[in-house]
Amino acid sequence: MDLLLDVNIVVDICALREKFSAIAAQAVEQCILSGGKVWLYAGSVQTYDYNLRNELRRAYLSKGRQLSNAQCAGLSKATLIEFAKDKNWLAALSAEGNVFEAQDPEDEQFIRALDRLIPGEIALLTRDEQLLNKQDPRILSPEQYLTRRPEARPIDFIDLKGQQNDIRPALETGIHRVLHHGQYIMGPEVKELEEKLAAYVGAKHAIGCASGTDALLMALMAYGVGPGDAIFTTPFTFIATAEVISLLGATPVFVDIDPVTFNIDPAKLEQAIQAVKTNDGSLHPLPLTPNALPLRPRGIIPVDLFGLPADYDAINAIARDHGLFVIEDAAQSFGAEYKGKKACSLADIACTSFFPAKPLGCYGDGGTCFTDDDGLAAALDSIRVHGKGSHKYDNARIGINGRLDTLQAAILLAKFDIFPEEVTLRQEVANRYSSLLSPQSSRFTPDASLLTPHVPAGYTSAWAQYSVLAKDEAHRAALLKRLQEVKIPAAIYYPKPLHLQTAFAFLGYKDGDFPVTEDMAGRIFSIPMHPYLSEENQKTVANVLMEREEK
C-alpha cells in the first residue's frame, strides 16, 4: 500500500516533533521498505513549507532559542529537500482546486485526491483527528498503518507502475502540454518523437503510426503487395505478422524456426523460396492458393521474437539473391542490437510496436516504421494518412487511417528518456535469471531442467519476454501450476502456431508441417520480466521453478 502524507506527518519528521516524529518516520520507512510509494501532494507545497517554518520557530522557542526568519526558512528548505528526495509527487488536479465551500478546504483537497486513486492501494497518513474521525478506511494514523497486517506484494509480469513513478513529472507535463495546445492529430510531439527514434536506431526516417499491426500493413502497402504475392514469415509469432499479409490478399508462406533463437531459420527460408518458385511442395510445405495458382515470391517478414533479432545477414543475402524485400517485424525488439546495429535498422523497412507491454510502450496503441529509403518513407507517410497526395482532397493512393496520436507521442517522449537505462536493466534481469536457472544452481534436479534463452555472439536482446523451455508439455503444465499456486504470473507465447490456427485453415497447412515450431509451442512459457524486477523476486520465481517435484 502507498501512503499520501498529510502536512502534519511531514512537519512531524522535518521539525523532529518530540512525541510524533519517531512513529511517523517508522510508518514512512515501513511503506518504502514493503515496496510502497510515499506521496507528497503538490497542492500542499506552501502548507508544508510555511507550517514547518512556524513549527520550527515554536519548537526552538520552547527550548529557549529564538530563530530568525532566515533560520526558519533555511531549516524548512533543507529538511524538505532531503525528505522529498525519495518521495513521489502527486499532482494537484483542477478537480481539487475549487474546494472553498468545504468546511476545511485543505482536507477536502486530500479527500478529492484519494477519490481518484484506487481504494486499497493508497491511504492518507495523518494524525489529524478530524480526518481520522471520518471513519474512512482510506485514512490512517501512523499507529493504524503500522498495526495493519503487512500485505504481500504480488510479483508483476510487467511493472508499468514502477516505470510510471520514475517518469511522472515528464509524463504529466507532456500530457498537459498536449491538452493545452490541442493538436491531437500529428501534433509537434509526433515529429519530435520520430526524430528521436530515427536517431536512436540509426535510420534515416521514422514514420509514427497507430499500432505495430498498422506499421506492418503500411510497409506491405508501400511495396504494393497484393494477390498472388508470397510473403515468407514464421508461424511462431503473434497473428498480426501474417494477418496483414492476408488482409492485402497476398499469401503467407510459413517457414519453420531455429530451435535455439526461435526466429526464422535461414536455411529453411531458402528451401521455401525455391519451393514457391518451382511450385514444388515436396521441397517445403506450401499453402493452398486460390484456384491453385502459383505464387510470386515478393518479400520476407522475419520476426525478432521476444526481443532477439533474427539472423539478418543471412536473410538479407537470401533476399538479394531472389530480388525480395525484407520487412523487419521488430514489434518486440526495439532496443536490441545485431552485430553493432540497432534493431529497427536491419532491413528495408522495420516495424515496431508501442503496445503497453512492449519494451518501449505507450498507454494505448502505437507503432513506427523505419527506413533509409526516401521513396518508401514518402509512401509510408502518405499511406498512414489515407494515401494523401500533395493536395489534401486529392489522395494519391489508397491508404489507411494509421496516424500515431499526439498524446501517445507525448507519453513515449517521456518514456524514451529512460529507455536506454531500462534496456540495460532488462539485460541485468535476464542475466540474473539465466544464472539462477542454470543447472549449477543449488537444489537443482537434472530431470527438471529448463532451457534458458540463448543469445548468439554479436546479438543483444531487448528482452521483451524471458521465455524458457520445459522438457515437454506435461512438465510445462506442472511448472505453470506451481507458479500459479504461489500467484506468480506466467504466460505462453505462443501456444498455437499460426499455421494451425482457425483463421489460417484456408491455407491448408497441417500438423507436422513445421515440427520445430510445434515442439516449441508445446514447451515454451514466459516468466515475469521488466526492468524493475528485484533480485529477491527473481529468486522467488527461480526457486519455485527449480524445486524438486514432490513425489
Add this chain to the structure above:
Amino acid sequence: MEIQTVWQNGVFKPIQPLRLKHMLVTIKVPDEEIADFDPANEKEYTSEPYKTTPVVQGRADALLIRMEQIHNEILALPEDQLPTVTDKQLERIRAMEMREDR
C-alpha cells in the same frame, strides 16, 4: 458511560462489547494507577501498540538523524548564508501562524 477495560500487553481491552462512533476516544486514567518508571519492569508496563522490524526501526532512526544533522548544519550557518525572506513571504507565513496543527 463508564466501562471497565483490561490493560494487557500495552493495549486496553473493554470487558464488555462496545461499538464506538469514532476511532479515537479519550480514556481518563487516575493518576494513582500510573506506575512509577522502573527500567527492570519496563516491558511489563510500557504500551506496545505497534511493532516494527529492526530494519524499519533502523531506517526510521537514520531518517531522523539526517534531519537532526541538517538542523545542526543550518543553525551553524551565518545569517548571510541563509535564504532571504521577503516581506511577501513573511506576510504569507503570518497568515499561517493562527493554524494549530500539533
